[in-house]
Amino acid sequence: xxxxxxxxxxxxxxxxxxxxxxxxxxxxxxxxxxxxxxxxxxxxxxxxxxxxxxxxxxxxxxxxxxxxxxxxxxxxxxxxxxxxxxxxxxxxxxxxxxxxxxxxxxxxxxxxxxxxxxxxxxxxxxxxxxxxxxxxxxxxxxxxxxxxxxxxxxxxxxxxxxxxxxxxxxxxxxx
Numbered sequence: 001x002x003x004x005x006x007x008x009x010x011x012x013x014x015x016x017x018x019x020x021x022x023x024x025x026x027x028x029x030x031x032x033x034x035x036x037x038x039x040x041x042x043x044x045x046x047x048x049x050x051x052x053x054x055x056x057x058x059x060x061x062x063x064x065x066x067x068x069x070x071x072x073x074x075x076x077x078x079x080x081x082x083x084x085x086x087x088x089x090x091x092x093x094x095x096x097x098x099x100x101x102x103x104x105x106x107x108x109x110x111x112x113x114x115x116x117x118x119x120x121x122x123x124x125x126x127x128x129x130x131x132x133x134x135x136x137x138x139x140x141x142x143x144x145x146x147x148x149x150x151x152x153x154x155x156x157x158x159x160x161x162x163x164x165x166x167x168x169x170x171x172x173x174x175x
Contacts, residue, residue, distance in 0.1 A: 001091060001092065001115045002115060002116075002125060002126075003092060003113050003114065003115045004113070004114055004115070004116075004129060004133075004134070005111065005112065005113050005114075006110070006111070006112040006114075006134075006137055006138070006141065007109075007110070007111050007112075008108075008109070008110040008111075008141050008145065009107060009108070009109050009110075010107070010108045010145050010148060010149070010154070011102065011105050011106070011107050011108075011154050012105060012106050012108060012148060012149070012152035012153060012154045013104070013105050013152060013153035013154050014104075014105070014106060014152045014153065015101075015104060015106065016078050016079075016099055016100075016101040016106045017078050018106075019099055019106040019108065019152065020077060020078035020079075020099050020106075021078075023049070023081075023097060023099075023108075024048060024049035024050075024077070024081070025046070025047070025048065025049070026041055026043065026047035026048075026049060026055050026057075027041055027045055027046070027047060029041070029057075031147065031151075032143070032144040032147045032148060033059075033140065033143070033144070034139065034140060034143045036060070037059045037060055037061075037140070038058070038059065038060040038065070039057060039058070039059050040057055040058050040059075041055065041056075041057045042056040042057055042058060042067075043055050043056050043057070049072050049075065049081055049083075050072060050075055051072055051073070051074065051075035052071065052072065053071070053072045054069060054070070054071050054086070055069070055070050055071075055072075055083070056068070056069050057070075059089075061089060066088065066089050067087065067088070068085065068087065068088035068089065069085070069086040069087040069088065070083040070084060070085055070086060070088075070093075071083065071084055071086050074096075078099060079098065079099055079100070080096070080097065080098050080099070081096075081097050082094065082095065082096045082097070083095050083097075089117070090114050090115060090116065090117065091115045091116060091117045092113070092114060092115035093112070093113075093114045094112070094113045094114070095110065095111070095112045096109075096110070096111045096112075097109070097110060098110075098111075105154070108148070110141065112137070114137075116128065116129060116133060
């Protein structure tokens with residue numbers, strides 16, 4: 001199994017505790033996911049991230065609704081948590097979320113290690129990865145970066161969306 005890695009880093013102008021709180025509410029993932037994926041949490045709210053938590057949701061890939069189940073395998077507030085795919089479109093998915101205090105700001109690190117399923121209609125995996133999977137993951141994380149920058153006050157580029165903004169004190173979504 002060949003694994004690929006996507007690394008992202010972003011600095012936001014909010015305290016570590018506020019940013020960590022936002023990311024530990026699974027419902028907020030819909031705010032930072034491109035609308036084209038039709039992301040929907042199936043696990044009843046509220047879904048608080050904690051070690052051992054299983055979260056079910058759906059996304060739309062190539063027009064088909066796909067179920068995804070993740071488990072929080074590591075949880076060390078307010079610095080780190082990991083979600084791993086139990087069931088979904090990848091044969092392996094490990095997403096480490098790391099948060100680092102930098103003065104009154106927070107550095108958000110994402111590292112995603114993933115592998116493609118072996119049974120993809122005879123399409124060479126590296127070709128599929130290069131032409132479809134990698135560009136789409138980059139788009140998802142670019143969108144996420146832009147929305148987070150708009151919500152929390154830092155970005156290299158202008159925001160790409162008008163997503164609802166969370167209350168940075170409580171992490172709750174403001175309509």
